[in-house]
Amino acid sequence: MPRVRVPAVLAVLFLMSACGGPGSDVPSAPLAPGERLFNSQCAGCHQKDGRGLGASVPSLIGVPVVAGPVDELVGWVLFGQRPAALPKGVFAGVMPQFQWMSDAEAAEVLTYMRGHFGNSYGAVSAEDVRRVRAARQ
């Protein structure tokens, strides 16, 4: 029996995992930081492309609350503190509050939202989130 060289075995294993492995037909694309959280926590309403759902859920693309100020954005998403740029009663849906997110998680998901779907606003830092949280206590 011919000896199978270890590097050849490793190469085959690498190719199998790069192609999603046995049993998986969809190669997994790497996710941007915050994308997994956005898809699991926000996209159910705002959609994966941030366009929202008509009169029920607002679009996140190019709207003033997403653009900033960052403190108002964090106040809204984590604590439901309504910014002047989002008057009550315009959208039929109700958004849950996300104060359970860690500072780092909130920073990641908000940075993802501000840098995707055609948005190009600056990053939100964990320190921004910490500051807004601290100001409420």
Ligand code: HEC
């Ligand atoms: C259950 C549905 C739902 C989920 C989940 C949800 N939202 Fe919302 N979101 C809404 C609705 C409805 C509004 C408008 C609420 C209002 O005006 O009272 C809103 C408003 C917003 C706004 C303000 C938009 C504007 O036009 O000013 C931002 C920003 C936002 N959401 C971000 C997020 C982020 C980030 C997440 C995930 C961490 C999230 N939302 C999860 C339904 C949702």
